[in-house]
Amino acid sequence: MNGKSCFALAVGLTYGVFGTMQTIYSIGVDSPLFEALLLENSIIGGIILVIIGIVFLSGYFKTIKDPVEGIAFIFTGILVSVLYMALYIMVLLANAMLGLMESSGLNVQADLIPLVYLGVIPLLGYIVWRHSFSFIKLSKAGA
């Protein structure tokens, strides 16, 4: 098992577990753990986490049979998760701006949701492997 597939397995499981917990939390099941993990009360947010997890896990399983296909899933998983992180950082900044304007104070913690802080892991993966994702050499048969 190479570095990328280990990474895909770990990130996929993390997103999947967090997504499942957030979905459970959103339908009304409460637990101190959920609050400690800063889960958001959003069922669709939970589903997004699960979908990202599935993309990474598919990448892991596909690398076993077809490394190129697997890398494509890992690459896309990284891009999608980093995209969501960027989007929710924008939400965090907008809420911070609004808090300052309305003088209601900053509450950054409320916006520090799993889609934001988990996104750091795929971002690190992208930084480390960005050059190897630009093009993947294929054998003629695999092309």
Add this chain to the structure above:
Amino acid sequence: MEDKNITIALAGNPNVGKTTLFNALTGARQHVGNWPGVTVEKKTGNARCKEWDLTIVDLPGTYSLSAYSMDEVVSRDFILKGRPDVVVHIIDASNLVRNLYLTMQLLELDVNLVIALNMYDIVKSRGDRIDIVALEKILGVPIVETIASNGDGIDNLLEKVILASQRENRNIPIKYGNEIEEKISNIIGILSKDDKVAPRFPDRWLAVKVLEEDEEIMKLLEETDILEDLNEYMDVEGENSELLLVQSRYNNVRDTLSETYHFSEEELDPSDMLDKVLTNKYLGIPIFLTMMWAAFELTFKVAAPFTYIIDVFFNSLAEFVSQNVPNEHLASLLGDGIIGGVGSVLIFVPNIFILFLIISLLEDSGYLARAAFVMDKVMTRLGLHGKSFIPLLIGFGCSVPAIMACRSIEDRKDRLITILSTPFITCGARLPVYILLAGVFFAGREGTIVFTMYLLSILMAVFSALLLRNVLFRGEKSPFIMELPAYRRPTLRSAVIHTWDRGSMYLRKAGTVILAGVIIIWALASFPPGVEYGAEDSVVGMIGKVLEPVVRPLGFDWKVAVALTLGFVAKEIVVGSLGTLYGTGEDDELLTEQLRADPNITPLTSLGLMIFTLIYVPCIATVAIIRKETNSTKWTLFSVAYSLTLAWVITFAVYRVGLLMGY
């Protein structure tokens, strides 16, 4: 030195960068999208190069000159009848096989051709190489490498165009092989006896079109005396000719490429990698839906600080008016009418601009074309043609260009189904109604409610298509072929231009139609003299009371009846009217309080109002474009009656079921 004029036609496959090149050449800001079918009408612009005045015509994209769809007819007619001095054939260098097929047809047209090998950067980034000198030699046409998105190669292209315009001729037509060439010669022999139609077209091209049994050309030839001879010849020799012509053209393309295109090692580029997942049959649709949901979340949350600033501005303006305008009527007109009505609409400008910015980024990146691809199977099952997805997506911005985009659908039945279903897609103008009501009655879940309304609008369009397909337009759907463009990193400049083009329409409306609408409502709400503003005994109240019985079964009162009636002109007026009718002036929070306090508007009726606004006629401009595109008063009236009936029935059902459930 005397000025000289050159007319240049920009032709090419859809989504090869024609409009980007047109904008780069003319300084225009026509809409550009990273998907096929953005240009459906020819557009004209001007440029100047040295002593030359250039008239540049951007033609709709076309895969061939066989004229199967309306946009292909527009392109072919202009090249044949408009006789431009030079045709610039823009080719996506990263997809030469399909693009050169059209080149093979243009070479037969006896026009001065220049090829712009666009998106050359993609070829380079793949490590491939094109032998341009050899390609020029084989095709007999000058070729220029361009990257239209950043203006590379434009000056060189203009120089080649000017040289080509002074050239006597011409290009090297392709050879079809002995069997077809003999047929072409024989048909040219028959055509030479005609002096009505044949002299208007290049001989060889016309002969090829006869062999293809091109509908338009055969219709023209019906007026001639040679029709019988042609039919006799085609009955004996014409069989399979069209297929052989297509095969020959592709053989020519392959031969040309084998000599000129040098591949690097085969590779999977980032675009292919993304497509493996984003068009995956299991993951494609969930990813698309979550992306759209995130877009609406952003629309609300990121807009909030900007909305706050606009709200503070209008509050200050209203305060200034109340303190400095002594005349009571004038203060009411400015405060309750103009600032209240227009202000309650302008407050949504940040939401509109952010949504359009997100759509522009998704479109420019090439993702929306993938969305069309992943949704095709669903669309086909539900009665819509795959190509319908593009007009439907454009409909999220505005129904008018969306209905115009239906021209790219070849089959008349498919086109009519799409034209009649597109208005159900939620356009930007309906967004303020959702934002207002979702904010007032569904606080904390606004994003989800608006996302649900957008989903419902897609469902309505699909349901409508299914109904029309099974009741009025029975028959087989025509096949769907769509080229997926490469993913591109969207540029901020392009995204800002698109966003401004779409969003500024909203601002213009605020200054014209909406302003006029709210002044009329203010006047109707203020008269007869002495009446309480907006009361039931005002003119607007009396009109509303007349209309109220029609909407009462839906849970709406006379104020909503008035707002919906005026919303027929433009949907934004619904919100402007409520602001004016509730007399809340510019104060957004006061309107929120008034709506919450109004016993006639509950969360259930507000949901009904959103649904009714979603389904009934988008605006008068949409009705006009339906009339123009269908060329039928019958279908236009049908569209209006159909959407009003559906709106009433569905809202009634939702309201009644909601009441039964205790809401």
